[in-house]
Amino acid sequence: MSTNPYEILGVTPEATQDEIRKAYRRLARTLHPDLNPGDRTAEERFKQVSAAYDLLGDPEKRARFDRGEIDASGAERPQQTHFYRDFAGAHPYASDAGFADLTDADDLLAELFGRAGMRGAGMRMRGGDLHGRLALGFLEAVNGTTKRLTLPDGSTADVTVPPGTRDGQVLRLRGKGAAGLGGGPPGDLLVEVQVASHPYFTRQGDDIHFDLPVSLSEAVLGGRVEAPTPAGRVAVTVPKGSNTGTVLRLRGRGVPRPDGSRGDAYATLRIVLPDRPDPELEAFAARWEAGKAQNPRAGMEG
């Protein structure tokens, strides 16, 4: 196959813009994949023809190509990824006007072509979508769960909530909507998810943030403490000399993603003094010169 856009469109390099446009339209009418749903080669040829026209259909680009400033491949536009024909199976726009008469005459054909459902174009209609809401706990949404939902008609449906479901996300239950007309497929049930907040976890995208209280001695001396995460409790190493506001990243302990990986959890340390005043600590603070000299509010104005 030639890569020369003039040859692909079947025009001479001297062709006028009008001739080029006409040549392209003629080829597009012949090669468009949706007009050739069964011909797999049509798509490739249509893409080549479209790319050639992208180049030559624009007088400015064509002039640059003629001068050798850009090559034939340099002008390819982002190609459409799928065509109408690629939606096989239940085609909502499909009509039986092309063969309804055949099924009238023949029981067997009528059965095979689905006589009950296909009676005149447009009569076979998909049922409407129904809408519902589902309230979920924070961890139920993060880790996934199964919930039983009562539908408007009184029946029940089990809704699988995938891990990582977000507040406001709409889950689609195929075929659980209103019944179709004339044998058409039923509609879908669209369930909007409402996720409750959590006492200490918050979520940002795939990451989980929370405050992790540590004692004064854990902060000053460092050590290993246990922290809760949506993925279970994990041992966290608190570095020596940690302060309130120090953020520790717990890699892979956040929200599950569809690919099986997880986001991260971020623990923000918060130093907590003993529940009761401690005489030893008071005595230490009273004689601790460096502590008295420190001004943690330096830089604060107003």
Next chain:
Amino acid sequence: MIEFREFLLRARIDAASLEAWIEAGWLRPRQAGPERVFSELDLARAWLIRDLRDSMGVNEEGIAVALRLLDQMHGLRQAMRRLGAALHALPEPLRQEVLARLRDGETP
């Protein structure tokens, strides 16, 4: 589901065209509350309509005829697939008999 504004952007068409196509019955969005929503299939169909109009220079009447024939062809392809699947599921001796008849060009 694709909402109206997003559909315009992805289909690269203007709102007036889309309204006209819906009016003509070429596209059938579904009603979700007050919103009209579209499927990926609707989007591919919009690309096709746009290609017919812009790339192939087909006028409005021509598009209506083309879509009508295309919809019939898809109906036939669907029926063909069902027929093929049904034949495929037949017991082997029956399947062989059908194949033999098709080869002979015999009509019942």
